[in-house]
Amino acid sequence: MQGMQGISLSSLKKHPALIPLYVCLGAGAVMAFGYTLRLAVKNPDVTWNRVTNPEPQQEYAEKQYKFYSPVRDYSTYRAPVPKYQD
Template structure:
């Protein structure tokens, strides 16, 4: 397969940026999925901590981008479990 790609790039050098941006997009998607898999709301071992989101403080910024929310001034509304 790599030989075919190499032959296509030699015949059509304009494909180099396309291959570059496709690889860049695929690596960015993989890194974002890896980030989502390690989030505070994901449980991989249910025996050690079945509900890890209960351990988070109200000031923990769990969103990737928080435009209108100031997490430093938030207070916990519910009871401790």
């Protein structure tokens, strides 16, 4: 029994039209992984160490978090930061 065509390197050489499909699929998987990794590392809602940093949202009290806004210039805008108490 023969496997699916285009899966092995030798059968991919017989069907070169599948190469762009594999390149686009690989690029999409890498970008999805990179975006998920960025959200896990850079997002202020995620904390990896609650002992040393119990309130990670306080790190962004004076930082600009919004990446792009066509309406407002956030470089000079400072919104009041809510104070959360238990």
